[in-house]
Every structure is written in structure tokens, then in C-alpha cells.
Amino acid sequence: MTEIKEGIILNFEKAAALFQLGKEHYGNKTPFVYISNRINSYSFEPTAHYKSTDLFPNLLGFAVVTYDLLNKEVAELEQVFLNKPTQIFHTLDDAIAWVEQLIIRD
Template identity: 60%
Template sequence: MIHDFNKKLINKHDLAVGAFYFYKNHIISEIKEGIILTFENCTDLFELIDSYYGTTIPFVYISNRKNSYSFVPTGHFKSTKLFPNFIGYGVVAYDAINSKVATLEQSFLENETKIFDNLDEAILWVDQLIKPLI
């Protein structure tokens, strides 16, 4: 089954760290090649998340790992405190290395997490998480 991703797209934002696709209850990120992602260089992203979801609309973040980049995983501790409505974190990993990195990331999050090998499965998972809450 192929999911029509653009049908529900609210807006796309190109930020210094990557592209972010905002939907009703989820975000898909595509971080730029070679970026070092930190809590501090995500302030623009946090402002956008707040403008779309505030602290009450439930949402899921999907990291679509098309590119190679690094991040400081302890930033998850700070960012999840900003959004009590953040309910899940999915990673679409296209190779074994990114899958291992995603497994490590899971230990830094208390939210529901899952690793996928394609974006369509990740979107279906979002629907499963969101449906009971709306």
C-alpha cells in the first residue's frame, strides 16, 4: 500500500539543519548531509512545532534518515520536556548503521519509539498512535 504523503501536508519548512514536513499530527524530518544536530541549533524547529501543535495537540516525529548526520542525543531530554504532547519518535533507517544509531537513540527517549525501513510503515504507525488520542 502506497500512502499519499502530500495529501495531508500542511506545510514544508526548509531550515538551516534540514527540511521539515508538517502534517496534522506528525512531522517528517530530512536532516541535511553532514549536519551536527544539537538542541541549540533546533530552536527554529521548536518554534515551528509550538506554532503547529502547541502543548496540547498530540504529534509524532519521524526522522527520515536519507542523509548521514550526527546529533547530540542528550538533547532529547531537553526537547521532550518542551512538548508534553510529543507521543512518539520513529526513525526510517535505510542501512544497518542508521538502524544501530536509532536503536541507541531509543535509550534516550521515554516516548514510544520504533525503527522502520520505509516511510510508508512509519506513517501507518503514526495513525495507530494518534487514533486513540483524537
């Protein structure tokens, strides 16, 4: 799960340290789902999703938790660029429950 600082413009290069941590923890075999807990408003270069999903063959999906309409609309736009199951939630508990279901099914 990540929480990005307010106002950050995140791209593939800026997220490299995050990707490295994910590789060290999950490797290429342990299934996982990425949770973005959007307590802050930030931008992510949507086409970077193509590069990041190639790094993780064991990535099962994306869960995004939003707390306002603007972040929900941004998350909906980003879904277009994702080639994995993706859901938007209003609570972290709901996102975690969905993640657990995805991992159990794998």
C-alpha cells in the first residue's frame, strides 16, 4: 500500500525506489495487489502503468481508495491504462477485502 504526498507528479522514474522495494519483497512469484490509498491529491503519469506492470508478472490487480470526487474521477481515468483487474473503493477496509479475494482466487 502506498500513500503519496500532496501535489506530487509521479512518473515511472520517480517511482523507481517504490518498484525496487516491491521487487525485493515480492520477487516474481509471490502474488500481490497494489493498493493506492489516496489520502492526498497527486498525479500519476498513466502511461507509466504499462512499464510498471511489465516489471511484476505476479501483480494481480490494483485497488484505489479515494476520499473525494476529484480523486475518484482521476482513478477512473487511470483505469483505462491498466491491464489488470482494478477497483475503486471509499474505504481501506473494503479495498483490503477485495485484495484478499483476488489473492485467494489465484
